[in-house]
Amino acid sequence: MQSLRFTALEGLSGVDLKIKPEQLNGTKITEVFGSNVFAGKVVRENLSDEAYKSLMNSIKSGTKIDRKMSEQIASGLKQWAMKKGVTHYTHWFQPLTGTTAEKHDSFFTLKGDGSALETFDGDALVQQEPDASSFPNGGLRATFEARGYTAWDPSSPPFILEQGQGKTLCIPTIFVAYTGESLDYKAPLLKALSAIDKAAVDVCNYFDKNVTKVTATLGWEQEYFLVDESLANARPDLVMCGRTVVGHAPSKGQQLEDHYFGSIPERAYAFMRDFEMESYKLGIPLRTRHNEVAPSQFECAPIFEEVNIAVDHNSLLMDVMTKVGKRHKLRVLLHEKPFAGVNGSGKHNNWSLATDTGVNLLAPGKTPKTNLMFLTFFVNTIKAVHDYADLLRASIASPSNDFRLGANEAPPAIISVFSGKYLYDVLQEVKTRVNNKFDEQDEAILKLDLHRHIPELMLDNTDRNRTSPFAFTGNKFEFRAVGSSANCASAMTVLNTIVAKTLATFKVEVDALIEKGEKKEIAIMQTLRKYIVDSEKVLFEGDGYSEEWEKEAEKRGLANVKTTPKALDAYVTEKSTKLFTEVGIYNEKELHARHEILLEDYVKKVQIEARVIGDLATNTILPSAITYLNTLITNINGLKGIGLGDSAVKAQTQIASKIAEHINVISENVQAMIEARKVANKVTDSRQKAIDYCDKIKPYFDVIRYHADKLEFLVDDKQWSLPKYRELLFLR
Secondary structure (H helix, E strand, O other): OOOHHHHHHHHHOOOOOOOOHHHHOOOOHHHHOOOOEOOOHHHHHHOOHHHHHHHHHHHHHOOOOOHHHHHHHHHHHHHHHHHOOOOEEEEEEOEOOOOOEOOEEEOEEEOOOOOEEEOOOHHHHHEEOOEHHHOOOOOOOOOOOOEEEEEEOOOOOOEEEEEOOEEEEEEEEEEEEOOOOEOEOHHHHHHHHHHHHHHHHHHHOOOOOOOOOEEEEEEEEEEEEEEEHHHHHOOHHHHHHOOOOOOOOOOOOOOOOOOOOOOOOHHHHHHHHHHHHHHHHOOOOEEEEEEOOOOOEEEEEEOOEEHHHHHHHHHHHHHHHHHHHHHOOEEEEOOOOOOOOOOOOEEEEEEEEEEOOOOEOOOOOOOHHHHHHHHHHHHHHHHHHHHOHHHHHHHOOOOOHHHOOOOOOOOOOOOOEEOOHHHHHHHHHHHHOOOOOOOHHHHHHHHOOHHHHOOHHHHOOOOOOOOOOEEEOOOOEEEOOOEOOOOHHHHHHHHHHHHHHHHHHHHHHHHHHHHOOOOHHHHHHHHHHHHHHHHHHHEOOOOOOOHHHHHHHHHHOOOOOOOHHHHHHHHHOHHHHHHHHHHOOOOHHHHHHHHHHHHHHHHHHHHHHHHHHHHHHHHHHHHHHHHHHHHHHHHHHHHHHOOOOHHHHHHHHHHHHHHHHHHHHHHHHHHHHHHHHHHHHOOOOHHHHHHHHHHHHHHHHHHHHHHHHHHHHHOOHHHOOOOOHHHHHHOO
16 A cells, blocks of 8 residues: 555646636735725625714723614614625634634524524623533633623624635634633733723823823744645644654754745745735734745744734634645644754734824834833833743743744744944933933933934844844834744733733833932933833843853853743733732732633643654554564575675665664653653642643654664665655645
């Protein structure tokens, strides 16, 4: 029987690379953009004046929509959706599984007299009741306490999801337990965005009383790999884990750097155009596409949006890409490290703050006043990163991202800030201008002309430190350490929370100085200087990949937590509990529940990988090696049988000896790993169990992989049943 590998390789020649006709019809993006979204003009056309005003007011100010208005909005929403062929609706939410969730209900219902109707009322729009015990809850809900609620988020517009011949109306919602605790990514994020809005407005009013709202914005960059579906299906590790747990490096990897920004392969290009078109209909403003560094790796990125919308769009995009990939017989790999030896994938989160007066608070201004406002938010962000670096590290922690962080391709696990030479000089000038405080004679520094240090050109062409986990890039901060499969909400909830807390503290300190008689500008500069001094150890302008930086960071007292189980501890420290409860993001019970969920997720994913690598070794790799070893032994005995001496069979004997050695080591380590799992599974403390899986079970992966990859190099290619890296990465 021919292996799946060779069947897949034969099938590659028959792949249809033609772009579908509808992709070549010259349709403008603007003609389809948002066509499946209940937003803008569509909302106005389908709602009464009072319903429209109620919805817009809720979106802008966060006020609740009363029952009467929700009925009217539901009616208009149903009317629009049914005109577009929708038959079902769902509350679309983001539970702590890391994916999206949906339960479809039809508009169809039967009345008491047997008549059939299409209905969708205000209650169905506002709230549904999925089973809360069947989603990760960290002990917040027992199986017999299953009730949980999804509640409509008016700030994120409903959309129509097309799949096959069906269309479903999706209503973005939060997901909470019956007792009110959040069970998803969205609910805490919305609270964090509300907190940053209030804190930032309070500080903005020092400079401009007209500012009444500050919006956090996000532009994510999504990296991913594309692999032929039939080749991926022949790899049990890709099917079960999303990554290859074994695989010998190909002769050519990414060393020539010829894939980066190169001509996009035709098959990948057809896929890109297809998923982009689906995304445009859903209002996802994709703008950029290109080849990434590793072979078969690509990236897409959108225009900036409000954080909540951007998070929803990224979660939706990952689902769309996966579904569209199947149409093209491609597997989309979102894992942070699907292939050893080549770069993994990240999801850079570009974050900034914008006022309702049209000002980007992280863009240097053209006047002394706006320069000072920029400097205020710039320094407060650095201070927040310094004070809560452990939480930022925890927000990006996952078993898959552990493979990537610090691997000479991604930022290290050490959280630092890159400001760029020009702004670093500005910070040093503020720090050293006076000894302890500003006075009237030093008021000249208040007229800082940042453009003396930062030419206009630099706003769009700043230094970019690809080795920094948190880098300033002209008019935004880029949180580069976020993993490609992550929900952006995790990092964005923490970032907006810590900056909100820092800004609130900043205002208290400045107000205290003003009350003592200091001029407002002097009080601001004095507090900023203090913040610069307090947080300067987190500033680093050099190579974050270097060993020298690890040593330097240790001298500075910066943490370097390389594994997820220990990084997650930051969520349940006394300091973090105080932060999240004071800002109103999580209560202590919710924090401990999330910590428990993330630890359990870690154990389960490492456990699955351990089982897969054990199964592959025992059922696939060793049989191939033993078959080839028997062939060699037969050959050696045959040559000796015709009278040839040891010298004639020296090469075959050496190869056979190496294969036998690798077989023995793999077999021994697979069995040892199984025994280690049995011991770890008896551990009842969730944190210790995760640490045991990390420290006592994962090390077997590297040992087994090393010897398996050596076997791949030695065994006859025709007898190796797993698709090789050269096929997965280079055959399209």
